[in-house]
Amino acid sequence: MAEFSATELSKPDLYKFMTRVVVPRPIAWVSSVGADGHYNLAPFSYFSLGGANPPSCVFCPTTGRDGSFKDTLRNIEATREYVINVVTYDLVERMNQTSYTYPHGVSEFSEVGFTAAPALTVKAPRVAESPIHMECRLFTVLKHGDGPLSSNYIVGEITHFHVDDALLTDGFPDNEKFELVGRLGGEWYSRNAPGNLFSVPRPTKP
Numbered sequence: 029m030a031e032f033s034a035t036e037l038s039k040p041d042l043y044k045f046m047t048r049v050v051v052p053r054p055i056a057w058v059s060s061v062g063a064d065g066h067y068n069l070a071p072f073s074y075f076s077l078g079g080a081n082p083p084s085c086v087f088c089p090t091t092g093r094d095g096s097f098k099d100t101l102r103n104i105e106a107t108r109e110y111v112i113n114v115v116t117y118d119l120v121e122r123m124n125q126t127s128y129t130y131p132h133g134v135s136e137f138s139e140v141g142f143t144a145a146p147a148l149t150v151k152a153p154r155v156a157e158s159p160i161h162m163e164c165r166l167f168t169v170l171k172h173g174d175g176p177l178s179s180n181y182i183v184g185e186i187t188h189f190h191v192d193d194a195l196l197t198d199g200f201p202d203n204e205k206f207e208l209v210g211r212l213g214g215e216w217y218s219r220n221a222p223g224n225l226f227s228v229p230r231p232t233k234p
């Protein structure tokens with residue numbers, strides 16, 4: 029085996045190792061609203077779930093290479109609310125454009141051409157073009173480290189789900205009916221294509 033000490037790798041190389049090994053990562057496409065009322069939209073693949081009691085999820089805007097905090101983090105710290113939208117394959121190019129660093133106060137909704145739909149339990153908007161939205165309230169921001177590329181984990185509680193009717197089977201989202209994308213290392217993505225899925229039943233004996 030080739031060996032790499034995490035204490036000796038540079039920060040950019042650590043990023044390369046981590047993002048090529050922990051794959052595919054689902055993408056939280058996060059819409060938020062600033063204290064001044066402007067809308068923001070950006071993708072985050074450092075994203076996962078916690079438990080269902082309460083329904084808990086986490087994503088992580090890192091501190092920028094220049095030490096600045098991303099608009100998503102600033103907005104959520106100010107308003108404590110946001111929406112996580114899913115990214116289907118047909119949206120991937122335009123989702124990617126929303127990762128461009130527009131100046132603070134400039135909305136990716138208008139710049140990239142997405143439709144802001146009102147949410148039910150939070151003030152942040154939903155992305156109408158995405159077929160599934162989860163409204164969330166901030167539980168806590170956990171900062172791990174300091175300075176460029178340090179972590180700002182946003183832990184939230186899901187308060188409401190919106191799902192396109194066409195994606196439901198027996199009242200639940202059906203993974204065979206929609207094609208989410210996953211983030212890999214570099215510029216690579218994976219497709220959660222319905223024809224490429226397989227199931228593995230849980231074990232019933234030792």
Ligand SMILES: Cc1cc2nc3c(=O)[nH]c(=O)nc-3n(C[C@H](O)[C@H](O)[C@H](O)COP(=O)(O)O)c2cc1C
Binds near residue numbers: 068100
């Ligand atoms: C697919 C994808 C996933 C990304 N995941 C993350 C992430 O998990 N954490 C992060 O800090 N930036 C991530 N980025 C970069 C942010 O989207 C980018 O910095 C964006 O400008 C942040 O926007 P904001 O300042 O409006 O919050 C990702 C970009 C793309 C295209």
